[in-house]
Amino acid sequence: MQSTAVVAIAGLAALLGAAPADAQSSLAGDTIRISRAPGSILVDGDLSDEGWRNATRVEKWYEINPGDNVVPPVRSVGYLTYDDRFLYVGFEFDDPNPSAIRAPLGDHDSLNGQSDDFGGIFLDSLGSFHTATEFFVNAHNVQYDAVTDDGSGENPAPDFFWDSATRITEHGWTLEIRIPFSSLRYKSIDPQTWGTRANTGTRSPRRGFRATATAPCAVRTGSSASSICRRAATS
Template sequence: MVKFFQVLMVFLVFGVPSSLLAQKFNNAYKLEIKKATSDIEIDGIMDEQSWQDAEVADHFFMILPIDTSFAEVLTDVRMTYDEKNIYIFVNNYHGAPGPYMVESLRRDFSFTKNDNFLLFMDPFDDQTNGFSFGSNAAGAQWDGIMYNGGSVDLSWDNKWLSSVKNYEDRWTFEAAIPFKSIRYKKGIREWGINFSRNDLKTTEKSSWAPVPRQFPSASLAYTGNLVWDQLPPAASTNISLIPYALAGTTKNYNVGDAAGNRHEVGLDAKIALGSSLNLDLTVNPDFSQVEVDLQVTNLDRFELFFPERRQFFLENGDIFANFGYENIRPFFSRRIGLLAPIDFGARLSGKINRDWRLSAMNMQTGQVKEIGLPAQNFTVVGLQRRVFSRSNISAIFVNKESLDYTPDLSLGVLSLFSVQQEPGL
């Protein structure tokens, strides 16, 4: 046992020998991306010279119902870029006569219930983390953060443009993804990439780089390579400020009370510290724009962990969320701000280098005198170290502490490091 921990510490401190890092399964699949030779309008029409000059990715492989042949439904993909955006154009040809099949126009639709095209990119080339973008045949967008080598968190939404156009023999998808909307490793000319197509009329799922049918098409272990003709543009200053102001007045005419006024202001900020590290700041945040949860009937004795939907907590949130089990977690971000308002907070997260990921957060909540809840501070630090080709070792530190707490015995006594109250004395 002692020797095992000695070897583990060597891996953490000095890294993993290159002989233990396996080559990607689909390393031979390469798509060259060249700088655009003309301006591109996102309209779903392939009439720009840049698309004529771009290399074509076609000859997709079938994943379902079998994974031993080329796809019968034809798809071809082109990609290019300029100083601001990555562009993609896709021709999705019909595999059988009849209209396309779409179940929903909502964002982040159900993959299995729609004719759709998805892009999976690994801009860190670590086969673990990345981004996904796509659309169904009616134009509804899909986007999410990828983690754990193939999981997609669809709560993450960002700014990008897309257009879908339908023809008798095909539907087209064209999109512009800003470099500012994603994170990527500086100084590398090959990103992991794969394209996935779902066609319900033929019940066929396919991908450009072959994926065995027992794996999801999102699996980053089976990506091919997007080869840049030159290094992607260096990350420029990227600061996003989202202020808000809220005002209102209320009055109970039945009781005859005087009118009560309400006024609040707050600010969210996102600051890119390089191409792969991000700083989030918030002061008196307002989460009224967050999508509501689905109603769930809980028939067991354990509480439900609804997914985090607040944008401040989403990016690289998997570093915290992957600890524990479904019903037992050392940290659950939705507890912050559940009983008390958030005064301010900061979170630093992202890739430090190829092998290390970090997420460090400090949040301060306000006092709630009505229930005897003091101001509380939450500090969480998660660190993830890549070992071998697609494995990770992670550690987490969690501290929640009540500040300047003088207990009100009529409301119960609160532990300095717990939200549980003891009965009043």
């Protein structure tokens, strides 16, 4: 992506075919604009690099499990920027008890979305509103990637080229993700308009599983909030 034009990314919410039209409209996320990184970014879990200085901040999150699109009890912040070769995604996840963060080490794609502390992003780089690519990481940098679509659901078989790094801090943990544009399919237009949704999950012995996202989520009776939210990113 050699263009210096602004990249526009729209937050995604409602699952097409699963929520009524008025719900799809009311759950649509905000549109944000991303500027080019003013400097280099070393993917090491430290968000103090010059390249993050003008990154777009995403500070509006929703608790989607167990809450129903309510204000989360702890803060999360997402960051988005890019250069000629990569899309960069950064996160700061606050945790009142960092020593209790759960993130077992494991092989690629072994991340457990119901037991690990994790974060990441869905990318609909074609703007189709039907498909997305997933990039998720637990707090000890175990990666999970997959593709998902309206028809067949989630498929973790494809493996993509991308980098990530995490750090557990006294306030919680941080995550950096670097995704080559060569790993993604997108239209030859300028500026680019993509769909995206960031998600994070935590597991507390006292509170159980808690999930938050950067766009509200439609939850249907008989379906788990987790599955609906993951599919919602493809709408």
